[in-house]
Amino acid sequence: MFGFYRLAAAVPVIRVADVEFNLSQMLECYREACVKQAAAVVFPELSVTGYSCGDLFFQERLLERAESAAAGFAKATAGQGTVAIFGFPLKFGEGIYNVAAVAQNGMIRGLVPKSLLPNYREFYEKRHFRSGAKVAGELVRIDRRPVPFGSDLWFDGGRGFRFAVELCEDLWGVRPPSSGLALAGARAIFNLSAGTELASKAAYRRDLVKQQSARCLAAYVLASAGVHESTSDVVFGGHALIADNGRLAAENRRFDRGNSVIYADVDFGRLGAARCSESSFNDNEPLDRVYRRVELEEAAGSPDLEFAYNPPRPFVPEGAADRRERCLEIFDIQCAGLAKRIEHTHAKTMVIGISGGLDSTLALLVAAECCKLLGRPASDIAAFTMPGFGTTGRTYNNAVKLCKLLGVTLREVDIRPACLRHFEDIGHDPAVLDTAYENVQARERTQILMDVANKSGGMVVGTGDLSEIALGWSTYNGDHMSMYAVNCSIPKTLIRFLIETTAERAEPELAAVLRDVIDTPVSPELLPAAEDGTINQKTEDLIGPYELHDFFLYHFIKYGAEPEKIRFLAEAAFEGSYPAELIDRTLATFLRRFFQQQFKRNCIPDGPKVGTISLSPRGDWRMPADASFAAWR
Ligand SMILES: Nc1ncnc2c1ncn2[C@@H]1O[C@H](COP(=O)(O)OP(=O)(O)OC[C@H]2O[C@@H]([n+]3cccc(C(=O)O)c3)[C@H](O)[C@@H]2O)[C@@H](O)[C@H]1O
Ligand SMILES: Nc1ncnc2c1ncn2[C@@H]1O[C@H](COP(=O)(O)OP(=O)(O)OP(=O)(O)O)[C@@H](O)[C@H]1O
Numbered sequence: 038m039f040g041f042y043r044l045a046a047a048v049p050v051i052r053v054a055d056v057e058f059n060l061s062q063m064l065e066c067y068r069e070a071c072v073k074q075a076a077a078v079v080f081p082e083l084s085v086t087g088y089s090c091g092d093l094f095f096q097e098r099l100l101e102r103a104e105s106a107a108a109g110f111a112k113a114t115a116g117q118g119t120v121a122i123f124g125f126p127l128k129f130g131e132g133i134y135n136v137a138a139v140a141q142n143g144m145i146r147g148l149v150p151k152s153l154l155p156n157y158r159e160f161y162e163k164r165h166f167r168s169g170a171k172v173a174g175e176l177v178r179i180d181r182r183p184v185p186f187g188s189d190l191w192f193d194g195g196r197g198f199r200f201a202v203e204l205c206e207d208l209w210g211v212r213p214p215s216s217g218l219a220l221a222g223a224r225a226i227f228n229l230s231a232g233t234e235l236a237s238k239a240a241y242r243r244d245l246v247k248q249q250s251a252r253c254l255a256a257y258v259l260a261s262a263g264v265h266e267s268t269s270d271v272v273f274g275g276h277a278l279i280a281d282n283g284r285l286a287a288e289n290r291r292f293d294r295g296n297s298v299i300y301a302d303v304d305f306g307r308l309g310a311a312r313c314s315e316s317s318f319n320d321n322e323p324l325d326r327v328y329r330r331v332e333l334e335e336a337a338g339s340p341d342l343e344f345a346y347n348p349p350r351p352f353v354p355e356g357a358a359d360r361r362e363r364c365l366e367i368f369d370i371q372c373a374g375l376a377k378r379i380e381h382t383h384a385k386t387m388v389i390g391i392s393g394g395l396d397s398t399l400a401l402l403v404a405a406e407c408c409k410l411l412g413r414p415a416s417d418i419a420a421f422t423m424p425g426f427g428t429t430g431r432t433y434n435n436a437v438k439l440c441k442l443l444g445v446t447l448r449e450v451d452i453r454p455a456c457l458r459h460f461e462d463i464g465h466d467p468a469v470l471d472t473a474y475e476n477v478q479a480r481e482r483t484q485i486l487m488d489v490a491n492k493s494g495g496m497v498v499g500t501g502d503l504s505e506i507a508l509g510w511s512t513y514n515g516d517h518m519s520m521y522a523v524n525c526s527i528p529k530t531l532i533r534f535l536i537e538t539t540a541e542r543a544e545p546e547l548a549a550v551l552r553d554v555i556d557t558p559v560s561p562e563l564l565p566a567a568e569d570g571t572i573n574q575k576t577e578d579l580i581g582p583y584e585l586h587d588f589f590l591y592h593f594i595k596y597g598a599e600p601e602k603i604r605f606l607a608e609a610a611f612e613g614s615y616p617a618e619l620i621d622r623t624l625a626t627f628l629r630r631f632f633q634q635q636f637k638r639n640c641i642p643d644g645p646k647v648g649t650i651s652l653s654p655r656g657d658w659r660m661p662a663d664a665s666f667a668a669w670r
């Protein structure tokens with residue numbers, strides 16, 4: 038469904054060298070994965086026999102039983118949609134290989150031997166096995182059927198569901214086979230492991246899995262042998278991990294004594310999109326060897342998003358500690374960006390319009406911190422509060438309090454007389470509350486700020502955020518323009534948290550003002566207030582919730598997702614919060630405005646990129662201002 042496939046890692050209970058028992062436990066896990074409609078499930082290394090059989094691997098009895106159990110497992114996959122990936126020792130030529138079998142719908146479709154054999158400290162695999170690093174283009178007869186055998190195989194389950202297999206130490210090597218296999222086309226790597234548990238090794242293993250998934254722009258699924266392996270000299274922990282392009286998607290509890298299976302729904306379409314846009318991925322060609330593609334029957338996509346990562350606020354980390362760390366880092370990036378520009382231009386002042394809204398508050402906090410970084414007094418900040426026709430007491434008071442508490446230089450200019458005069462000049466009836474009525478105010482404010490900057494040898498600090506830039510929700514050549522725009526890559530859903538992080542560190546009086554700014558409805562305050570003096574023009578009533586717009590922006594820009602997929606993801610993420618009709622309407626607004634308002638983005642001021650998404654026409658987002666959006670309508 039929309040490129041999602043459910044991946045699973047199973048750690049079964051085993052008895053060392055008891056093939057029949059092991060098969061029964063593996064089948065139990067497999068059936069569970071089938072019920073959950075996993076596309077594929079991986080088992081640990083040598084799962085059919087157990088990893089710790091030692092010299093029993095030389096016993097013909099064990100090898101024969103292992104091979105027939107492997108064929109038996111394959112038969113059990115008949116009529117099921119789920120691919121099974123499990124391990125057994127395979128006699129081939131004059132040696133034994135530690136192999137992974139890939140079975141689908143009744144047959145073993147391919148056998149992949151382990152390339153890197155650990156033979157140090159507690160490991161002595163070379164005593165029993167041969168390396169499969171150079172095995173390519175071979176066929177093996179299993180149950181009288183020829184099966185492709187080699188470390189050159191990758192598997193294609195159709196519609197982007199492409200994967201490959203490696204075994205334990207392969208991942209720990211200098212050049213894991215999965216790197217080449219990913220370049221050949223595999224979007225998921227399954228690893229059959231048997232990792233001994235030593236203090237702190239699990240964290241290292243988790244890092245390897247995350248890193249390799251990030252490096253390969255792939256999913257990485259690892260299942261490691263469990264606590265029922267022999268404990269003669271070492272203990273195995275049954276670690277299972279699923280990573281998705283650098284993110285840990287699922288992990289089990291180690292040392293579990295029962296059968297356990299973990300799942301993650303991974304978006305293979307998104308992995309494919311990342312490989313197209315992060316173009317250095319393809320600079321790794323030419324491949325170091327020729328790979329064989331094994332065509333599988335088409336795999337079934339995830340039935341739903343039960344195990345998917347689909348947060349409603351993709352820009353905002355979910356945990357409080359992560360969020361705080363992210364906000365502090367972003368704030369540092371913003372301050373460093375502004376400090377460099379101020380230092381370089383020897384600007385004497387930083388001129389900012391303070392409305393008492395979220396964006397100008399954050400810009401002011403950044404400017405104040407920048408003064409500290411540069412060893413300059415906060416009074417170098419020339420703050421202007423400029424009440425207009427829609428300014429309310431709440432925002433005005435917050436603006437004034439904020440400036441006083443931060444010790445910046447504050448001036449107040451009532452823009453109404455100048456705007457009324459301007460209406461006369463352009464022949465506009467002030468009773469007509471149209472676009473001109475709104476934009477005259479925004480442009481009047483910008484004119485004041487720009488002219489003060491000239492007069493004081495300073496620079497106008499811009500306040501507009503990423504969500505406004507995406508929607509073109511600003512007045513062209515009004516608040517759209519500045520000399521350096523510190524919030525330009527920060528989405529609205531994150532701005533609140535950035536201010537909150539400062540509030541947490543601030544004196545109580547300042548914290549109280551910041552929290553009231555956070556609680557004020559978002560508004561340009563360009564239309565007159567309501568009769569009771571409260572804000573009338575609420576942005577989110579007009580264009581839809583920013584939470585939705587930021588969600589759409591994330592999926593549209595980062596993964597190039599089509600509108601139907603964005604709608605599907607949003608309906609899942611916002612179930613119970615926003616009705617489908619509102620999601621639909623807001624998505625239509627987003628797409629229309631995103632296309633129509635590119636002309637504003639094509640001439641935005643410089644400003645720092647703080648996250649993976651930016652709409653700078655110089656850096657990140659180059660799009661014609663006259664593109665047709667008929668296909669996205
Ligand atoms: N593709 C294109 N290439 C070049 N020019 C293009 C164009 N499409 C429209 N235009 C022209 O651009 C002009 C329209 O743009 P513009 O003058 O900006 O006006 P417009 O976008 O219509 O109005 C500004 C909107 O932003 C809102 N606003 C303003 C200020 C602050 C905030 C806030 O909350 O932060 C919100 C305000 O409520 C209003 O809805 C028209 O003259 C139009 O002809
Ligand atoms: N009354 C005002 N006094 C001074 N500057 C203002 C005033 N109203 C708007 N501005 C300037 O115009 C910018 C854009 O206005 P807008 O209302 O969109 O931003 P905001 O109030 O800071 O934040 P938000 O859009 O989140 O409410 C402000 O950030 C500010 O720099």
Ligand SMILES: NC(=O)CC[C@H](N)C(=O)O
Binds near residue numbers: 205206230232233
């Ligand atoms: N089975 C293996 O290949 C184990 C080796 C690996 N380095 C580990 O300890 O987890």
